[in-house]
Amino acid sequence: MGYATGFVCTQGKKPLVSFGVISDVQYADIPDGRSFLGVPRYYRNTLLVLQRALQKWNDKKLNFVINFGDIVDGFCPKDQSLTAVKKIVDEFSRFNGPVYHMIGNHCLYNLPRDKLLPLLNISSRNNLAYYDFSPIPEYRFVVLDGYDISAIGWPKDHPKTLKALNFLREKNPNSDKNCPNGLVGRERRFLMFNGAVGKEQIEWLDNVLNDAKKLNQKVVICCHLPLDPQASSNEALLWNYNEVMDVIHRYNCVKVCLAGHDHKGGYSVDSYGVHHRILEAALECPPGTNAFGYIDLFHDRLVLYGTDRLKSQEMVLVVSCIDASHIITYSSHAVQSTAKNLFIFRAV
Ligand SMILES: Nc1ccn([C@@H]2O[C@H](COP(=O)(O)O)[C@@H](O)[C@H]2O)c(=O)n1
Ligand SMILES: O=P(O)(O)OC[C@H](O)CO
Numbered sequence: 001m002g003y004a005t006g007f008v009c010t011q012g013k014k015p016l017v018s019f020g021v022i023s024d025v026q027y028a029d030i031p032d033g034r035s036f037l038g039v040p041r042y043y044r045n046t047l048l049v050l051q052r053a054l055q056k057w058n059d060k061k062l063n064f065v066i067n068f069g070d071i072v073d074g075f076c077p078k079d080q081s082l083t084a085v086k087k088i089v090d091e092f093s094r095f096n097g098p099v100y101h102m103i104g105n106h107c108l109y110n111l112p113r114d115k116l117l118p119l120l121n122i123s124s125r126n127n128l129a130y131y132d133f134s135p136i137p138e139y140r141f142v143v144l145d146g147y148d149i150s151a152i153g154w155p156k157d158h159p160k161t162l163k164a165l166n167f168l169r170e171k172n173p174n175s176d177k178n179c180p181n182g183l184v185g186r187e188r189r190f191l192m193f194n195g196a197v198g199k200e201q202i203e204w205l206d207n208v209l210n211d212a213k214k215l216n217q218k219v220v221i222c223c224h225l226p227l228d229p230q231a232s233s234n235e236a237l238l239w240n241y242n243e244v245m246d247v248i249h250r251y252n253c254v255k256v257c258l259a260g261h262d263h264k265g266g267y268s269v270d271s272y273g274v275h276h277r278i279l280e281a282a283l284e285c286p287p288g289t290n291a292f293g294y295i296d297l298f299h300d301r302l303v304l305y306g307t308d309r310l311k312s313q314e315m316v317l318v319v320s321c322i323d324a325s326h327i328i329t330y331s332s333h334a335v336q337s338t339a340k341n342l343f344i345f346r347a348v
Contacts (some may be wrong), residue, residue: 001088004218009021011224013298015296015297015298015303016061016136016138016139016297016298016299017135017136017297018060018062018063018294018295018296018297019062019063019064019065019066019135019294019295019297020051020053020056020057020062020064020065020066020095020292020293020294021065021066021068021258021282021292021293021294021310022049022053022065022067022068022279022282022291022292022293023067023068023069023070023260023261023279023280023281023282023291024068024069024070024104024257024260024261024263024279024281024282024283024284025046025047025049025067025071025072025088025202025282025283026041026046026070026071026072026073026106026281026282026283027043027044027046027047027050027071027072027073027076027084027087027088028043028044028072028073028075028076028077028084028304029043029044029076029080029084030043030044030073030075030076030077031043031044031198032044032045033075035263036289039284040284040286041073041283041284042283042285042286042287043073043075043076043283043286045285045286045287046282046283046285047087047088047091047093047211048287049285049289049290049291049292050088050091050092050282051091051283052290052292053140053282053290053292054091054094054095054286055094056259056292056294056307057095058094058095058096058292060294061096061104062095062097062294063097063135064097064098064099064100064135065092065095065097065098065099065100066099066100066102066141066143066258067092067099067100067101067102067263068102068104068118068222068258068259068261068279069101069102069103069104069106069107069117069224069259069260070104070106070107070224070260070261071085071088071089071101071104071106071107072084072085072088072106072107072110073106073283074105074106074109076108076110077230078110079112080100082111082115083109083117084110084308085107085110085116086119086284087239089101089120089121095177099121100133100143100222101120101121102122102123102129102143102144102145102222102223102224103116103122103129103145103147103153103224104147104224104261105147105150105193105194105195105224105261107120107153107345108147108150108152108153108177109152112153112154112155113127113129113153113157114127115308116153117129118157127154128145128148128201128206129143129145129147130142130143130145130197130201130204131143132147132208134217136297137215137217138216138218138299139217139218139219139220139297140154140208140212140215140218140219140220140253141219141220141222142205142208142209142219142220142221142222143222143223144195144197144201144205144221144222144223144244145197145201146194146195146197146223146224146238147195147224148160148193148195148196148197148198148201149163149164149167149195149196149197149239150164150195150196151164151165151177151192151195152192152193152195152230156313160198164195164196167190167196167239168191168192169185171183171190171271172190172191177191177192178191178192178193179191179221180234180235181330185234185239186229186234186237187234188234188235189234189235189236189237189239189241190239191235192312194225194226194235194236194237194238194239195238195239196238196239196240197226197238197240197243197244200330201248202243202244205244205247205248206247206250207222209247209248209250209251209254210251212251212253213224213251213252214268216253217253218255218317219251219253219254219255220254220255220256220257220258220259220302221248221254221256221258222257222258222259222261223238223257223258224259224260224261225238225241225259225261226239226241226257226259226261226262226266226276226278227241227244227257227276228241228245228257228268228270228274229241230268230270231259231266231267231268231276231277231278232262232266232276233258233262233264233266233331235262235268236261236262236278245270248274249272250272251301254274254335255274255275255302255315255317255318256274256276256277256302256315256317257274257275257276257277257286258277258278258279259277259278259279260277260278260279260281261278262278263280263281263283263284264280264281265278265279265280265281265309265310265311266278267313273318275302275315277304277313277315278313279293279310280309280310284309285308285309289308289309290307290310291306291307291308291309291310292306292307292310293305293306293307293310293312300316300317301314301315301316301317302314302315303315304318311314314333
């Protein structure tokens with residue numbers, strides 16, 4: 001295990017703040033298995049990955065930690081859900097500082113929102129799980145609730161469940177609404193394990209970004225579901241990623257969007273110069289390997305130091321795009337190179 005080095009652009013500067021990141025822990029006290037597409041999943045080992053992450057984050061005296069959702073897997077036996085969620089939350093609470101959680105589909109397979117959100121320390125109105133925080137005056141973090149409109153997590157007769165089911169009936173012809181067969185390209189996101197950001201949350205986002213702009217803050221958006229098709233598999237995207245990105249693109253203050261859910265990870269810079277980084281899943285680490293990291297925040301860039309499967313990434317912030325038609329994209333399997341490609345952007 002080791003953090004990748006070689007980022008020369010920080011020139012030994014001290015970061016404004018540093019925070020730990022991990023996604024898709026998906027713990028369950030069950031034997032190893034596979035995803036629908038056959039990718040191995042190590043349900044018990046993932047707890048060890050989280051424990052090593054905590055050790056590293058505490059050793060490095062990071063300022064806070066963000067968990068990108070799905071702390072417990074849907075295959076966790078339901079009579080163990082509460083114990084399993086508490087077990088993982090207790091692990092996170094060994095961090096010597098604040099931990100910010102967000103919800104994912106697997107959290108919602110295990111517990112309803114009214115039980116889940118207090119455990120995750122998400123104080124909410126109407127059981128919604130979006131919020132923002134500002135660890136330093138220069139930066140604002142916005143955590144979105146990607147399952148605001150969803151067929152999972154709300155009571156069966158809740159208006160949001162009914163709305164989501166109607167939406168899926170309209171968009172996905174398959175009887176198994178998790179099956180993307182017959183859907184083409186970006187339409188393949190219309191699956192039950194995804195969801196949407198509702199109207200009220202979009203208005204809230206607009207207001208937060210307006211406020212951040214007035215305060216001259218840079219914004220990092222965090223959401224379990226990815227927001228950019230260039231970084232993500234079509235099957236993992238937020239249903240209304242385009243609506244959310246339309247709001248985000250109205251504000252030059254949004255610099256980076258971080259996500260989980262698409263376990264292989266990904267990265268892109270969109271046509272507005274916003275970085276999108278999807279974190280590789282902890283669940284898919286074979287025993288002895290890891291997928292966690294930490295991010296150093298500077299005035300002009302974010303530097304992600306990943307371990308093993310979680311790849312390192314330098315994200316240079318931009319104020320304007322000289323050539324908006326040129327989008328830099330590569331999958332997590334491709335060679336990682338960012339800074340040298342960013343000559344088309346003017347750095348802050
Ligand atoms: N290509 C796919 C992917 C998934 N499904 C359905 O989703 C469920 C969950 O998938 P996982 O990747 O988390 O295992 C799975 O049980 C399938 O119902 C699918 O149909 N086609
Ligand atoms: O974490 P899961 O099981 O919901 O899987 C999500 C898929 O990777 C999205 O493509």
